[in-house]
Amino acid sequence: MKKDNSAPTMKDVAKEAGVALGTVSKVVNGLPVGESYKIRVEDAIHKLNYQVNSYAQGLKANKTYTVALLIPNTIDPFFSSLAHYINIALMKRKYRMLLCVTDYDPQQEQEYVRMAQQNKVDGIIGLTYNPELIVEENTPFIAIDRSMGPKIPCVACDNFAGGQLAAEKLADLGCKNVAFLRVGSSLVNEPNKRKAGFENGCLSRGLHYEMKILENEESYEEFERFLSERIHDGKLAFDGIFCVTDRLAHYVLNMLRRLNQRVPEDVQLIGFDGVRAFGNIDYLCSTIVQPVPEMAEICVDLLLRENELMKPPLVCLPVSYAYGGTTFG
Amino acid sequence: MKKDNSAPTMKDVAKEAGVALGTVSKVVNGLPVGESYKIRVEDAIHKLNYQVNSYAQGLKANKTYTVALLIPNTIDPFFSSLAHYINIALMKRKYRMLLCVTDYDPQQEQEYVRMAQQNKVDGIIGLTYNPELIVEENTPFIAIDRSMGPKIPCVACDNFAGGQLAAEKLADLGCKNVAFLRVGSSLVNEPNKRKAGFENGCLSRGLHYEMKILENEESYEEFERFLSERIHDGKLAFDGIFCVTDRLAHYVLNMLRRLNQRVPEDVQLIGFDGVRAFGNIDYLCSTIVQPVPEMAEICVDLLLRENELMKPPLVCLPVSYAYGGTTFG
Numbered sequence: 012m013k014k015d016n017s018a019p020t021m022k023d024v025a026k027e028a029g030v031a032l033g034t035v036s037k038v039v040n041g042l043p044v045g046e047s048y049k050i051r052v053e054d055a056i057h058k059l060n061y062q063v064n065s066y067a068q069g070l071k072a073n074k075t076y077t078v079a080l081l082i083p084n085t086i087d088p089f090f091s092s093l094a095h096y097i098n099i100a101l102m103k104r105k106y107r108m109l110l111c112v113t114d115y116d117p118q119q120e121q122e123y124v125r126m127a128q129q130n131k132v133d134g135i136i137g138l139t140y141n142p143e144l145i146v147e148e149n150t151p152f153i154a155i156d157r158s159m160g161p162k163i164p165c166v167a168c169d170n171f172a173g174g175q176l177a178a179e180k181l182a183d184l185g186c187k188n189v190a191f192l193r194v195g196s197s198l199v200n201e202p203n204k205r206k207a208g209f210e211n212g213c214l215s216r217g218l219h220y221e222m223k224i225l226e227n228e229e230s231y232e233e234f235e236r237f238l239s240e241r242i243h244d245g246k247l248a249f250d251g252i253f254c255v256t257d258r259l260a261h262y263v264l265n266m267l268r269r270l271n272q273r274v275p276e277d278v279q280l281i282g283f284d285g286v287r288a289f290g291n292i293d294y295l296c297s298t299i300v301q302p303v304p305e306m307a308e309i310c311v312d313l314l315l316r317e318n319e320l321m322k323p324p325l326v327c328l329p330v331s332y333a334y335g336g337t338t339f340g
Numbered sequence: 341m342k343k344d345n346s347a348p349t350m351k352d353v354a355k356e357a358g359v360a361l362g363t364v365s366k367v368v369n370g371l372p373v374g375e376s377y378k379i380r381v382e383d384a385i386h387k388l389n390y391q392v393n394s395y396a397q398g399l400k401a402n403k404t405y406t407v408a409l410l411i412p413n414t415i416d417p418f419f420s421s422l423a424h425y426i427n428i429a430l431m432k433r434k435y436r437m438l439l440c441v442t443d444y445d446p447q448q449e450q451e452y453v454r455m456a457q458q459n460k461v462d463g464i465i466g467l468t469y470n471p472e473l474i475v476e477e478n479t480p481f482i483a484i485d486r487s488m489g490p491k492i493p494c495v496a497c498d499n500f501a502g503g504q505l506a507a508e509k510l511a512d513l514g515c516k517n518v519a520f521l522r523v524g525s526s527l528v529n530e531p532n533k534r535k536a537g538f539e540n541g542c543l544s545r546g547l548h549y550e551m552k553i554l555e556n557e558e559s560y561e562e563f564e565r566f567l568s569e570r571i572h573d574g575k576l577a578f579d580g581i582f583c584v585t586d587r588l589a590h591y592v593l594n595m596l597r598r599l600n601q602r603v604p605e606d607v608q609l610i611g612f613d614g615v616r617a618f619g620n621i622d623y624l625c626s627t628i629v630q631p632v633p634e635m636a637e638i639c640v641d642l643l644l645r646e647n648e649l650m651k652p653p654l655v656c657l658p659v660s661y662a663y664g665g666t667t668f669g
Contacts, residue, residue: 080439084424086619091420095413098441102448109406110439112427119431258618286618289587290415295617 019059028055074133078314079109081123081137087258088286089301090138093155096307097136104315106133117141124150134314140200153314155306157200161324164313166306167201169327171208173299177253177281178212178220180297180332184279184339186251189213192234192263193224193255201327202255205283209253221249235266247272250279257282260296264337280337294335302328348388357384403462407643408438410452410466416587417615418630419467422484425636426465433644435462446470453479463643469529482643484635486529490653493642495635496530498656500537502628506582506610507541507549509626509661513608513668515580518542520551521563521592522584530656531584534612538582550578564595576601579608586611589625593666609666623664631657 021039025032028051037044038052055061078101085091094110101108109132113119120141127135127150134151137144146152148162158165181189191209195202206222213220223237241248247270254260260282267274274280275297285300287293305328313322334340350368354361357380366373367381384390407430414420423439430437438461442448449470456464456479463480466473475481477491487494510518520538524531535551542549552566570577576599583589589611596603603609604626614629616622634657642651663669 077438084619085414085420085427086424088417088420088618091414091417091423091619094420094423094439095415095441098414098439099443102441108439110409110423110427110437112424112431114428258621261617261621288590288624289417289615290413290420292587292590 019061021061023059024052024055024061027059028052073130075131076105077107077109077132078311079111079123079127079132079135081111081113081120081135081139083115083138083140084112085110088290089284089303092290092303093138093307096304097310100308100311104311106311106315113139115140117143120144124152127151136310136314151314153310155310156202158325163324164322165201165325166310166313167325167327168301168306168330170201170204170330171211172327173283173301173330174205174208174210174253175212175215176208176330176332177205177283177299178209178218179216180281180338181251181253181279182212182216182218184251186218186249186279188219188249189221189251189253190249191220191222191253191255192237192259193222194227194231194234194259195255205255218251231262234263235269238263238266239270242270242272245271247278250277252278252280254280254282257284257286257295257298260298260337264296274337275339279339281332282335282337285333294333297335297338298333300331300333302330348390350390352388353381353384353390356388357381402459404460405434406436406438406461407640408440408452408456408461408464410440410442410449410464410468412444412467412469413441414439417619418613418632421619421632422467422636425633426639429637429640433640435640435644442468444469446472449473453481456480465639465643480643482639484639485531487654492653493651494530494654495639495642496654496656497630497635497659499530499533499659500540501656502612502630502659503534503537503539503582504541505537505659505661506534506612506628507538507547508545509610509667510580510582510608511541511545511547513580515547515608517548517578518550518580518582519578520549520582520584521566521588522551522553523556523560523563523588524584531612534584547580560591563592564598567592567595568599571599571601574600576607579606581607581609583609583611586613586615586624586627589627589666593625603666604668608668610661611664611666614662623662626664626667627662629660629662631659 021035022032025035030048030051034044034048035052038049080094080097082090082094085094098108111123120139121144124146126132136153138155146159146163152163154163154165156167191206193206223234225233254263260280264274264280267278272278280296282296282298285298286295288295309326316322350364351361354364359377359380363373363377364381367378409423409426411419411423414423427437440452449468450473453475455461465482467484475488475492481492483492483494485496520535522535552563554562583592589609593603593609596607601607609625611625611627614627615624617624638655645651
């Protein structure tokens with residue numbers, strides 16, 4: 012037994028067991044050795060309370076079994092739910108996950124990508140709106156919601172179909188005049204297809220529609236002005252509104268209350284994302300639900316696939332509609 | 341230059357620069373060497389695109405600059421907000437965070453603790469309700485919300501003061517007959533002090549109070565029965581209710597609606613945690629707010645402190661009251 016307090020090494024185990032160092036190494040790495048040797052080494056490991064040093068193991072395999080998740084924050088419910096399910100999908104495969112909240116900071120994001128190249132992680136799953144981010148082709152990277160080039164797979168829900176579904180649902184529920192409200196960057200990204208899908212749905216179902224698109228969250232009062240200008244004799248020109256996110260729908264719901272419009276009696280409202288109260292209770296509004304557990308599973312599956320040929324540039328997963336009190340059904 | 345495709349090693353850098361291996365090691369580790377040597381090594385590193393192998397570095401320092409966060413999930417808004425701010429507090433100190441969602445699985449939790457002992461992380465911050473969890477004294481561990489022994493610091497909000505504040509606030513707002521509703525384990529943990537604090541506040545302010553405590557979430561309908569049995573001629577016996585969490589307050593709010601009780605006109609309602617819609621918009625109910633960013637900061641600070649004597653067994657951080665529409669103010 013060692014007399015000092017330092018952790019026992021593989022050498023100490025070899026000495027205790029009375030075998031060569033190589034024999035201990037074989038046992039630790041699961042390689043075949045004679046049964047009597049194996050028992051002696053295992054007894055010594057147990058006696059010394061020897062812990063396998065994962066750094067030494069990682070150095071050998073040049074694999075970390077660690078994946079980094081780049082995400083703006085875990086406060087927004089859509090992001091925190093993604094983080095949760097990606098974590099579970101990785102754990103199922105005995106991988107660990109580094110959480111890297113970026114707060115939309117491009118420098119921070121680039122730093123995490125660099126980390127992957129320093130053998131610190133085996134790959135990255137990233138939700139970033141940073142158009143400047145440089146990801147070299149040999150870095151295993153899966154993008155969520157924004158295509159980053161033909162060699163980097165992008166996973167998203169079927170945003171176009173989601174927009175279309177919102178229009179069709181409003182038509183089914185009796186709406187004739189609808190509006191689409193969006194806030195967000197004009198950057199080419201998957202969620203922008205919600206607009207195109209909604210337009211398509213309106214055209215195919217003969218709905219009159221109007222669009223109001225703002226660049227950033229600070230100008231929410233412009234939505235209120237837009238809506239109030241379309242109220243004549245107390246009656247809003249729209250009987251249906253589709254908001255690009257549940258978050259925006261939450262704000263619009265409050266605006267409509269201030270403008271004395273009843274939801275859903277006067278105007279029906281559909282959001283997008285599928286956010287629930289406290290993460291798993293009721294939907295906060297009627298909504299197009301993103302399949303977050305399935306998106307998480309496919310991100311991890313694609314990242315860890317060895318065969319590069321089996322990595323498609325874009326994977327879109329099906330959305331669904333959920334009633335959340337702001338429509339007739 | 342190497343002809344094969346393998347990543348360049350420190351040896352390759354030494355050969356390229358025409359210096360000893362030890363010189364490269366010194367430069368990589370920031371130790372002093374002659375300026376001309378330093379330039380030659382740096383040129384070689386640049387030319388070969390040599391990446392420092394973090395495994396080799398970790399092996400040397402026996403430090404990983406990685407901390408594991410054990411948390412039941414990141415779907416619940418209180419948990420996801422904790423994960424967010426702990427991540428930020430670690431990043432500020434150049435530490436990385438492994439997210440380990442446990443889904444309350446004791447085996448999973450024990451596995452993560454074992455990981456810390458295998459040099460895979462420098463320490464653990466854990467929110468666990470597992471009374472069986474074994475954490476050896478030499479494992480750097482910070483517990484959130486539940487004391488795990490005198491040698492393991494526990495960080496919590498001041499739950500007793502929070503309960504007391506809820507009672508005082510209800511008294512200030514004109515309540516005379518109040519109720520405390522709690523769901524949760526009977527395990528000794530910090531949040532259980534909310535009850536004691538509330539009782540204390542009721543006694544000091546002369547409020548009549550009644551308590552209803554359930555063991556698990558499946559029996560929520562018992563709360564509805566409890567409340568409906570206390571309605572006589574359409575009038576509820578309570579004019580104020582304190583719920584142990586905002587999540588429970590959300591359910592109780594729906595129950596009160598079903599029982600035709602108006603909130604706050606007939607009965608005022610206060611929750612606990614400080615959960616906001618979409619993580620950062622309005623409070624979901626009037627609530628006692630946990631100081632999550634400050635709790636995160638102190639967890640990280642305590643974990644990384646070298647001086648064991650400066651690690652107190654329990655740190656309680658101050659709570660505050662926030663209006664969220666379910667009280668008169």
